[in-house]
């Protein structure tokens with residue numbers, strides 16, 4: 001497939017102002033050859049978004065948010081709108097991360113509304129889905145991710161404004177990963193569902209794998225058919241690890 005892979009880093013609730021310097025180290029390694037092969041993105045906590053976006057200007061590294069509210073503005077203390085992410089220099093936002101789904105009770109309908117807010121603000125929506133360990137052990141993985149995908153996809157999605165991230169909940173931050181065969185099964189299934197839901201456009205939507213990706217396993221995971229990049233948590237905090245993953249391409 002001819003699409004350009006995306007390696008996106010999710011810093012989660014990590015990073016004080018000193019972490020801004022990490023973007024300089026990332027930029028130093030993101031040379032023209034690598035930039036020609038992949039897209040690179042960092043999603044810092046909201047407090048660092050504007051400063052990181054400013055510092056990343058001219059490096060080719062994109063900056064995104066980790067969550068947004070479904071509304072454009074209003075009485076929602078503590079939340080941020082997709083428009084605010086765009087205004088701060090972000091070009092994308094993660095929605096439906098499993099930590100948002102579990103910590104904040106976000107349903108597919110909520111995730112869909114947030115993704116639609118992202119598209120309205122001109123951002124790319126990175127929609128996360130993934131099964132729990134219990135769901136996998138019960139043989140329900142495809143049923144679960146298929147339901148999450150259908151329920152979370154924003155209206156108006158196309159390959160230019162939508163990225164799907166498959167992140168098995170049991171693989172996030174645990175050091176555990178599915179086998180390449182298991183990843184292939186899920187990504188192949190998701191590709192079919194995307195084509196069913198979006199038509200031909202669905203064949204060009206990037207499907208990222210996320211969950212304990214690190215430099216030592218990136219090449220194996222990224223070589224799986226229909227894996228079009230990675231969503232990286234812990235290993236995106238340090239430039240050396242993040243670039244080590246990017247170098248898998």
Ligand code: PEP
Nearest residue numbers: 172173210211212233234
């Ligand atoms: C994530 O939070 O999106 C993630 C994949 O985390 P980690 O890489 O740390 O497992």
